[in-house]
Amino acid sequence: MSKRAIYLVPLSVFLVMAVYFAIGLTKDPKIIPSALIDKLIPEFSLPPIDNGTPQGYGKGFSSADFKAGGISVVNVFASWCLPCRAEHPFITKLSKMNVAKVYGLNFKDTPKNALKWLQELGDPYDAIGADPRGRVGIDWGVYGIPETFVVDGTGKIYFKYVGPLNGDILENQILPVIEKLKR
Amino acid sequence: MKTGPFILALLLGLLWTAPAWAVNPDEMLADPVLEKRAREISKGLRCLVCQNQSIDDSDADLAKDLRIIVRNRLKAGDSDGAVVDYVVARYGDFVLLKPPFKGTTLVLWLGPAVIGGLGLWAMIAFLRRHSGQGGGQGGGAQAAIAKAASRPRPPPLTDDEKKKLRKLLKEDGP
Numbered sequence: 043m044s045k046r047a048i049y050l051v052p053l054s055v056f057l058v059m060a061v062y063f064a065i066g067l068t069k070d071p072k073i074i075p076s077a078l079i080d081k082l083i084p085e086f087s088l089p090p091i092d093n094g095t096p097q098g099y100g101k102g103f104s105s106a107d108f109k110a111g112g113i114s115v116v117n118v119f120a121s122w123c124l125p126c127r128a129e130h131p132f133i134t135k136l137s138k139m140n141v142a143k144v145y146g147l148n149f150k151d152t153p154k155n156a157l158k159w160l161q162e163l164g165d166p167y168d169a170i171g172a173d174p175r176g177r178v179g180i181d182w183g184v185y186g187i188p189e190t191f192v193v194d195g196t197g198k199i200y201f202k203y204v205g206p207l208n209g210d211i212l213e214n215q216i217l218p219v220i221e222k223l224k225r
Numbered sequence: 226m227k228t229g230p231f232i233l234a235l236l237l238g239l240l241w242t243a244p245a246w247a248v249n250p251d252e253m254l255a256d257p258v259l260e261k262r263a264r265e266i267s268k269g270l271r272c273l274v275c276q277n278q279s280i281d282d283s284d285a286d287l288a289k290d291l292r293i294i295v296r297n298r299l300k301a302g303d304s305d306g307a308v309v310d311y312v313v314a315r316y317g318d319f320v321l322l323k324p325p326f327k328g329t330t331l332v333l334w335l336g337p338a339v340i341g342g343l344g345l346w347a348m349i350a351f352l353r354r355h356s357g358q359g360g361g362q363g364g365g366a367q368a369a370i371a372k373a374a375s376r377p378r379p380p381p382l383t384d385d386e387k388k389k390l391r392k393l394l395k396e397d398g399p
Binding site (some may be wrong): 076077078084173176183186 | 273274276286290293294313314316317347349
């Protein structure tokens with residue numbers, strides 16, 4: 043290295059760090075990469091929401107449902123979660139498109155509130171499972187709802203979105219993933 | 226108004242206060258050895274909602290759930306490592322407040338040492354060059370003298386040169 047070039051070392055080190063920091067600043071620290079991407083879904087079985095009848099409401103679902111082939115979307119929601127209310131129309135939209143089975147994981151909710159919420163906003167889910175203590179949610183690595191998972195036909199988690207869905211995210215993130223899995 | 230009794234009352238009031246623990250008494254295990262292990266494990270696990278608190282410190286709901294899970298696993302006979310692995314399997318390395326030493330974190334662990342080492346090397350090289358050669362640009366008075374002393378002495382001036390010098394000095398004068 044020539045003597046002149048050595049004076050450029052601090053500048054280049056600075057530039058490399060500046061690029062790293064610039065990229066780092068655009069990332070939201072609240073969004074944690076899921077440890078479960080490309081892993082099989084956890085083993086679980088969720089009952090339907092208790093509505094006083096023996097069969098309950100929402101059918102319930104278990105890990106076996108995901109291994110039958112076909113793409114599934116699992117949306118973690120609760121009546122106490124305000125952003126869930128905001129994303130509800132987009133879950134409904136996704137459900138109406140019939141591109142994937144849409145499961146609702148009712149996280150740490152009371153049956154009464156959950157039923158009221160579904161009655162008021164509508165029930166877009168193919169099946170709902172109640173997780174009143176949040177144990178299954180923890181097995182799915184849920185830490186801040188709403189969270190939405192896309193699961194492929196073999197029961198592998200392919201994609202996870204943390205936060206409320208909106209038109210843009212549905213169009214540009216969720217649907218392309220489903221399209222890709224279909225091929 | 227006398228302030229004495231008032232202050233005394235305030236001070237006595239302090240006796241009723243207690244530190245606010247995130248860990249609720251009903252979560253604690255009856256076995257003090259297991260409880261101690263649980264506390265130690267909890268201190269190393271990040272609360273994913275508040276991020277820079279451990280689940281041992283945090284009042285968040287998820288932290289409470291994780292504390293209970295840690296205790297349940299310990300009661301089921303898991304080793305400390307197995308309990309940590311259980312949580313990491315669900316939430317990834319990010320839950321560990323101390324990142325593990327492995328391939329993807331090599332830069333994180335060794336980066337500062339490498340950069341520090343390079344800096345030290347550059348500094349030593351710089352100092353060596355400037356004190357070894359002496360002088361240079363601003364090597365200090367001492368170095369300049371040393372340099373001058375080490376230079377071979379020039380031959381003495383001849384008579385012709387002395388005359389020339391005297392003439393030049395005169396021209397320069399007033």
